Amino acid sequence: VNKRTVKQFIKSNIILFILVLIVFGYYLSKKSQIPRKSDEVLVHESTNTQRVYGDKRVFDFADEISESEEESLERYIHEVENEISMDIVIVTLNESLKEYAEDYCNRYNMAMVSPDKYVMLYADEFWEVNKFGYDKPQILDGTQNSGDGVILVDNLFREPETGRIYTWMATTGRAETRYSSEDIDYALDVFYDNLDEDYTHGLMSFVTQVKYDLDTEIVDLAFKPFAVIVAAIVLVIYIIVNVIPRSGKVTTNANTYVSPGGANFAVHEDRFLYKNVTKVYDPPSSSSSSGGGGGHHSSGGGGSHGGGGHSR
């Protein structure tokens, strides 16, 4: 590698060099303000000792699953919790939440919510009151700094207003930062897709999905695969572009050897023949989806939750 090549390389990449320097400088100046996600020890023992129900995670109020199923689900949840350092809570209900929601909204001076959000209120409050959260119970300060975990509430009671069953997945703390509305939708889809076969299987699949989602997060925070992929693409393109021998560009065109005014159209006609029109019935698509991302919101009590619901 000679000097000339190095010089030329720097010259042709000067903008990139400057960009890296600027961004690096900016990064250093902002470093203290960036959430220290990647430095965090992500996998750790639970430090929450205040949970009202201790180690209990499955609350089958609807009596949908057998004792033994409940036990094995609980075991599985604990196993996953230790791997991803998140609480996973599952609640099944079979009761109208209308009165509960009215009461909740009155208590916190909120406008009444629609039936699909009854489960949301329930999930948020259940989480906060029972002090779930792998790291510590959620501090109700409106931030995502505490109460790591997810809760799934499936209310099998069909609210008379809509006749549907509503399900809510709420995310708190680190899980709230991690989960987008799309991811929540997807996790709920996984639950719905599997519950017809067997209800417990649906719940198990949901837990597996959460494990997958949050496991990926741990890997992602270690390094950004996106950046590595971009760099790899750049490398491949760079090698291809530089290894393919270049000879020279064609610098003649269609008119190069035509004498001045030497190209004349004796006939230049575009004759219209006929036309036909086809008409297709295609009404504007109306949404048939009954799900919906709840996104981020604050509970009446002031805790920050992410969430999304589906119905069936």
Next chain:
Amino acid sequence: MNFQCKNCGGNMVFSPKMQKMYCPYCDGTDCEEKRGDASVTVCYSCGGEISADEFTSAKKCPYCGNYLILDPRVEGVYEPKEILPFKLSKEDAVKAMDKEFEKRIFTPSSFLSDKTLENLEGMYVPFFLYDFFANADYTGKGTKIRAWRSGNYRYTETSYYDIVRKLNVDFKKIPADASAKAPDSVMDLMEPYDYNDNVSFNPKYMSGFNGEVYNDSSDKFIERAKEKAIKSVNTLINDSISGYSSVTRTDGNVSLNNDNTAYALLPVWVYKYSWAGKEYVYYVNGQTGKVIGTTPISALKVVIFGIAKAGLVWGLVELLSRLFGGLVS
């Protein structure tokens, strides 16, 4: 023949810079005297034997460096109608290559060194310049599609057209090289030459350069020129058809009438460079300075610098994604 300085007897050469005959020994200009006669393949100055192959028309004496022009190869049937004298001096050709290869950073450092530049030589390449009159007919079908929506219905309107073109084109001086030594693809890339600089042939322009005569008669090379003419006609027709969603050619024909052919010599600087046991040849248009040729590439260097570049990009994206929180999580 060769050209001798009236003042000092030195070998005079054509200077692209001055566009005059020049004596490198006494700096005299335009004071040449033609010497010699037919079939001379012996150097006037040193008496050395000049080995010339069957197409050589001008050559440098390998012993004393004087330039000889072989009379029988520039006279009679071999007399070019026109010649485009070199516009670029040797130094200009080096500059043109330097500029071109500056961008290709993986060329070896010896690439344009003084030592290897001894292998840079000017060459008059024989060309036939063909004039054609082209008559082209074209018919095709075109469709135009328009779509819109009204209420619960989607409408698609397709309009059909007949496309008819008759085009006459007068082509002047489409070049095709008549030398086996000059690769066709390279000579095509050398184009275009500006023929406004062409002059009537005079052997003095060849002094100081190598030269060749056409290797075969003009009808042997005409197909290449025809191809260029047909390509040009097709492009002109295609350019005249616009505004359609789809076009299908149904019939078409191009007839070419070759009404004139001229034999001409066009200037090319040729640089031979050996690297890692392989010979690379570069061509510089002696008029425009356009450079053609592939450079030797060290794959290892490319990989090293590729990794360096990828590292920079990785750093940039990594920092950005940390700053702005997971572009892709």
